Amino acid sequence: xxxxxxxxxxxxxxxxxxxxxxxxxxxxxxxxxxxxxxxxxxxxxxxxxxxxxxxxxxxxxxxxxxxxxxxxxxxxxxxxxxxxxxxxxxxxxxxxxxxxxxxxxxxxxxxxx
Amino acid sequence: xxxxxxxxxxxxxxxxxxxxxxxxxxxxxxxxxxxxxxxxxxxxxxxxxxxxxxxxxxxxxxxxxxxxxxxxxxxxxxxxxxxxxxxxxxxxxxxxxxxxxxxxxxxxxxx
Numbered sequence: 001x002x003x004x005x006x007x008x009x010x011x012x013x014x015x016x017x018x019x020x021x022x023x024x025x026x027x028x029x030x031x032x033x034x035x036x037x038x039x040x041x042x043x044x045x046x047x048x049x050x051x052x053x054x055x056x057x058x059x060x061x062x063x064x065x066x067x068x069x070x071x072x073x074x075x076x077x078x079x080x081x082x083x084x085x086x087x088x089x090x091x092x093x094x095x096x097x098x099x100x101x102x103x104x105x106x107x108x109x110x111x112x113x
Numbered sequence: 114x115x116x117x118x119x120x121x122x123x124x125x126x127x128x129x130x131x132x133x134x135x136x137x138x139x140x141x142x143x144x145x146x147x148x149x150x151x152x153x154x155x156x157x158x159x160x161x162x163x164x165x166x167x168x169x170x171x172x173x174x175x176x177x178x179x180x181x182x183x184x185x186x187x188x189x190x191x192x193x194x195x196x197x198x199x200x201x202x203x204x205x206x207x208x209x210x211x212x213x214x215x216x217x218x219x220x221x222x223x224x
Contacts, residue, residue: 004155006155035214040216040217040219041216041217042201042214042215042216042217043156043201043214044214045211045212045213048211050209090155090156092155092156096209096210097210099144099146099161099205099210100205100210100211100212101146101158101161102148102156102203102212103158104155104156104157105155106154106155107153107154109153
């Protein structure tokens with residue numbers, strides 16, 4: 001079945017540690033996105049990539065980094081510079097055409113201890 | 114930045130009733146989309162309405178768009194307990210077709 005796989009589903013991190021969230025898609029989508037969701041709030045865009053080896057900052061990129069070495073994969077690293085990393089992280093992908101309808105993964109919940 | 118704002122923030126209704134959620138936005142758009150999110154899960158696309166459309170239907174869903182008022186509404190008819198979820202509007206604008214999500218409406222349908 002085609003879809004987006006995020007891992008891990010739950011992750012605990014000590015302060016000062018970097019962590020990497022995985023996002024893999026087999027939908028042959030060109031564009032991929034990372035969003036952050038805090039309790040009771042909407043989604044905020046962290047980074048997006050419309051093509052391999054290229055990505056752009058979203059609204060809240062500080063403290064995060066990404067790479068897009070393969071079309072299928074768009075990992076997100078939450079660095080120690082991110083001051084409040086506890087959140088629900090959602091990866092999405094799309095064909096970036098006129099409508100740009102997103103397909104989402106199931107999310108990764110990061111908790112900083 | 115949050116482009117869309119949903120209203121109400123929370124809505125509780127009885128099974129069989131209709132649920133209406135509203136979304137307001139600030140700038141011109143290419144299209145507006147509605148997504149659903151079950152607790153602790155990813156979002157699922159429900160319906161899209163283009164900027165030149167005024168109304169669209171899909172099953173029990175009806176979406177309207179008023180570009181002069183920069184607002185949209187999502188109507189779910191004959192609601193079911195399984196409709197309990199958060200509903201988000203997302204506006205699409207610009208050449209990059211970026212989506213900007215609102216803060217969502219939490220819908221609870223009581224059996």
